[in-house]
Structures are given as structure tokens and as C-alpha cells.
Amino acid sequence: MVKVASSNLAAPIRPSRRRAPRVVAREPFETLPARPAGLRTRRVPKRVRRTVFGRDPALYDRARLPYPPRVYEILVDRCGLGPGATVFEIGPGTGIATRELLRREVGELVLVEADRRFARFLRSSLPRGRTELRVVNAPFERARLPDRRFDLGVAATSFHWLPARRSLRRVARALKPGGWWAAWYGHTGDPLHPAPFQRALRPLYRALRGGRPSPRPSRRSEERVRARRLAELRSVGRFERIAREQVRREVTIPTARVQALWSTFSEIATLSPRTRAWFLGELGRLADEEFGGSVTLPTVTTVYTAQRR
Numbered sequence: 001m002v003k004v005a006s007s008n009l010a011a012p013i014r015p016s017r018r019r020a021p022r023v024v025a026r027e028p029f030e031t032l033p034a035r036p037a038g039l040r041t042r043r044v045p046k047r048v049r050r051t052v053f054g055r056d057p058a059l060y061d062r063a064r065l066p067y068p069p070r071v072y073e074i075l076v077d078r079c080g081l082g083p084g085a086t087v088f089e090i091g092p093g094t095g096i097a098t099r100e101l102l103r104r105e106v107g108e109l110v111l112v113e114a115d116r117r118f119a120r121f122l123r124s125s126l127p128r129g130r131t132e133l134r135v136v137n138a139p140f141e142r143a144r145l146p147d148r149r150f151d152l153g154v155a156a157t158s159f160h161w162l163p164a165r166r167s168l169r170r171v172a173r174a175l176k177p178g179g180w181w182a183a184w185y186g187h188t189g190d191p192l193h194p195a196p197f198q199r200a201l202r203p204l205y206r207a208l209r210g211g212r213p214s215p216r217p218s219r220r221s222e223e224r225v226r227a228r229r230l231a232e233l234r235s236v237g238r239f240e241r242i243a244r245e246q247v248r249r250e251v252t253i254p255t256a257r258v259q260a261l262w263s264t265f266s267e268i269a270t271l272s273p274r275t276r277a278w279f280l281g282e283l284g285r286l287a288d289e290e291f292g293g294s295v296t297l298p299t300v301t302t303v304y305t306a307q308r309r
Helices: 006-010 057-063 069-079 098-103 116-125 164-174 196-208 219-235 255-263 273-291
Strands: 086-090 108-113 132-137 150-156 175-188 239-254 294-308
Touching: 057 116, 057 255, 069 150, 069 175, 069 239, 069 294, 086 098, 086 164, 098 108, 108 116, 116 132, 150 164, 164 175, 164 219, 196 273, 196 294, 219 239, 219 294, 239 255, 255 273, 255 294, 273 294
Parallel strands: 086 108, 086 150, 108 132, 150 175
Antiparallel strands: 175 294, 239 294
8 A cells, every 4th residue: 555644635625716727748668667677467357446445544534525515506506405404325435425414403413334343433423413313334235214204415526336226225214205416426537528637647547457448538438427327316216306417527636646545546546566566656656646646536426316205
């Protein structure tokens, strides 16, 4: 694991108020970065990738980016988040979104977390205040939630790990009639409008994949994802007032935070220790030498909401 200084990680994220620095005409890596002999990558099944996030909960909590304030405005204005609300959250991880729910003084909050390491972190780190807080250490597919109890259910960049239709039926059973469901998906980097740092990373990812280029998303593939998620909500037959909103912003973070953040992505976390150390070292060198030790990243958060009939 690449070690990063806690002081650098603790520095507040600065929402970018300037244009991202222009990259010189040449590629930051004029040739593919030298990949040490013997480094290997392999396909990792989804069921394995789902388990890697809890290896170091404290690092994950410091490294991951918070969600934009607009996400919580949607929950308050559209979905009834507020004092006294009964809420459940699927896959809270270390509680990045959970802490924002608690700040709204909800009456009851049930956290369904499959990873025992994250569950332990949540129990020891979350402020309780006046909220009745309970952590259920079980996969959502097997968790027991009372029927028709909750005003709101949420999932913050976690629902894509679950079988969608089956899980949405369980969500609908747990919500009161008139209750709301909100799932959002955060992306570091804009897949359709890559920033200079994203473009600069392409040779490094190509070297990681043994010279094969990374697949690039297209507007058509993004549209397919949008259509599929809306269709999943409609197919359950329990939801109405289905809506989707995208929230875009830029943040600026130092090199140590960039390395720590990338180390939590499943594609990187599942690499062998030697390959991961090489990749994160090259990532840090790129951020320092080509971007002056401070990287501006766009983020895209897509929020889906629906009301229980």
C-alpha cells in the first residue's frame, strides 16, 4: 500500500473556481511509462471487487470525495429528508453520505452494510445525537427490514453492486406508501468531457493493460445506462414520479489525495501489491511533474429519485 501523509489528506477540498491548467501539446508520457517486468493484471470477478473497499476503512474515508451539496438539496426538497424522518441507507461504506443524513436530524436511520469492516467503522465513528441509529451487518439481499416503515431509502454509489430489479422490490416493500427512494452514482472525472488530467492518464492506463487502450465511454453508452436504470425503476410497478438529475462540479486536490483516492478504486485495489505500488507511484509522479502537485478534477453525480405508490 502506498503511504500518504494524513495532513495532506485532511486538507479541505477546494471547489475549483478557475479553469483547469492547460496541458502542453505533447503527451505527459511521450512514450508508455516503463512497466517493470513481471507485473501482471487479471480480470477480477464483480463479487470479489465488491469486497475490496473495506481493506482500510480509515484511508477510504479520508480519500473519497464528498458528494455535492445539491444531492442533499434534492433529498430535502423532493424526498422529504428532514427532522424526524425514518430512513434506511444501503451500502453506507464509511458513512460519507450518512453523516449528511444525520446532520438533517432524521428520527431513525438504519444502515445496511455487508462488509463487517465498514460496519465496525460505522459503529465506532458516527455521531449519534438524537437519531435512533442502527447498523445491520448483512448484504441488502438478506437484510431484514420491516415492511412499510420508512419515509426514505437511499444508496450512495452502492446500488450498482446489487441485482437491480430484485433489490428495488425489497426497497419498495420497506417504504411507506408515498415514501421516496433515491440512488445516486458519483464519478470522478467526466466520462464524456475528460479534463486534462484524465487525458494525461491514458498512457499510464494503457501501460497497465499491457499496451491495450482503455475503453472510452460514448454518449450512446451513457444513454444506455440512463435508459436501463429508468426502466428498472418502472419495471417494479411500485414507483411513480421517477426523475433523474445530474450534478457537475470541479474539485482541486493535492497529489497525496489523488494517490489515496485512486487506491480506493476497485480496478486499482484489486491489483497485486507490486503492480498497485508501481501504478500509484507513476500517478503521483504525473500529478507532481505535469500538474504542479495539485490536480483539478470534474465530478459527475447522477441522482435517480422515485416515489412509492
